[in-house]
Amino acid sequence: MKLLNRNFTLIMIGQIVSLFGNATLRFALPLYLLDRTGSASLFGVVLACSFIPMVLLSPIGGILADRVNKRNIMVILDFFTAILAAFFLLSNGLFSPEALVLIVMMLLSAIQSLYQPSVQSSIPFLQEKENLMTANAIINQISALANLIGPVLGGIVYEAFGITQVVIISGICFFLSAVMEIFIRIPYNKLPGEGSVISIVKQDMADSLHYIHREKPIIQKVIIIVALFNLVLSSMIIVGVPVIIKIHLALSGQLYGYAQGISAAGGLLGGVLVGVFANKLNVEKVWKLLLAAVATLLPIGVCLLFGAPPMVSYVVLVCCYFLMMLLATMFTVQMLSYVQGEVPGNLIGKVISFVMAISMCSQPIGQALYGVLFDWLAPQWIVFGSLVISAAIVIGSRKAFSHINDDSKKDLAM
Structure with missing residues (x-):
């Protein structure tokens, strides 16, 4: 099976359009709220609440991805997101901006939690195992490209015309993506299931947790490490x-939009590097990528500490943000490819969704906490504190990552 086959190409194009709309909307709505209220605490709380549906519903998304036609899930959810954009346009002015943004952000998060497991779990059905890392790199590059163009265009349109035009553009993107995804064909074998829907869900969750906890405990260790990393560093970046x-x-x-776009360019380059060097990368050494990502906080903290001119601090922040996203993307693609290559096909959607849910469960806590901290403390002390704690987490995780290939070898021996 060739890498750029018809169905994988359609998924790629659909992802480009859908993720562009998603990136534009996710950029503009929090910015709209921050402009209307000027409160870092409220901003952090809304971002935290918007992550809760993703944490709670990702396991359900994985079960759906394994039991329902993945193409149908993508189509229905993209159509629903287009309707959600229309709801925002019709409701803006009827509700307070805080309530409206919170409702829409939480629904967007819920949709993504059900949508992404279908996309990610479809890749092993459309690619040979040797192409998995390259295919995942391509999907991540698409996400990075959408996150590059979306915030930049969103920032320009938002500053020039306001939130309404941004939402209209996003809604059109979701509609076009849904229409395109109708023509995707993904192999689908209905899994057996007896009893009520609740009993099937409980059994599927139990199977996934048993696999992660008993059969692949290394995945469980990595999840915990990533959850701690998200609590301390990822949450600080999202809010900070x-x-x-x-x-x-x-x-x-507009400058914030450029920063988001440039950081996405880092993710794009990271995906390119993983694709180019796929055969030379060693999953046992991915902790070094995380440690290097943590180190990018140092120049940001120094500029803020010594009161560098705003544009100097901005340029330094953007450059460091670019490098951080490059390194984080290389880590994410390698770990996702490892999970996809190890997990059986009948469990892959559920296991990936559990990995996503558990690793992200700390983000709402972190975002709410950082929202309060940025109202109370000078930003440089928050940056330095995040740097020290994140570095300690990564250094302490070296042993766990060093045993990843040992775990795979044991499975082969059995």
């Missing part, structure tokens, strides 16, 4: 970058 740029540096939303 817009707050630092908009409030502490007093710069425009």
Whole structure:
């Protein structure tokens, strides 16, 4: 099976359009809220709440991905997201901006939690095992490209015309993606299931947890490490970058859009590097990528500590953000490819969704906490604190990552 076969190509194109709309909307809505309220605490709480559906519903998304036609899930959810964009347009002005943004962000999060397991679990059905890392790199590059163009265009349109035009563009993207995905054909074998829907869900969850806990405990260890990393570093970046740029540096939303776009370019380059060097990368050494990502916080903290001019601090922040995303993407693609290559086909959707849910469960806590901290403390101390704690987590994780291939060898021996 060739890499760029018809169905994988359609998924790629659909992802480009859908993720562009998603990136634009996810960029503009929090920025709209921050502009309307000026509160870092409220901003952090809304972001935290928007992650809760993703944590809670990702396991359900995995079960659906294994038991329902993956193509149908993608089509229905993209159509529903287009309707959600229309709901925002019709409701804007009827509700408070805080309530409306919270509702729409939570629904977007819920949709993504059901959508992404279908996309990720479809790749092993459309590719040979030797192409998995390259295929995942391509999907990540598409995500990075959408996140590159979406915030930049969203920032320009938002500053020039306001939130309404941004939502219209996003809604059109979701509609076009849904129409395109109708023509995708993904192999589908209905899994057996007896009893009520609740009993089937409980059994599927139990099977996934048993596999992660008993048969592949290394996956469980990696999940815990990533969850801690998300609590300390990822949450700080998600909340801190817009707050630092908009409030502490007093710069425009358009410059924040450029920062998001440039960071996405880092993710794009990271995906390219993984694809180019797929055969030379060693999953046992991925912790080094995380440690290097943590180190990018140092120049940001130094600029803020010594009160560098706003544009100097902005340029340094953007460059470091670019490098951080490059390194984080290389880590993510390698770990996702490892999981896809190890997990049986009948469990892959559920296991991937559990990995996503558990690794992200710490983010709502972290985002709410950082929202409060950025109102109370100078940003440089938050950045330095995140650097020290994140570095300690990564250094402490070296042993777990070093046993990844040992775990695979044991399975082969059995």
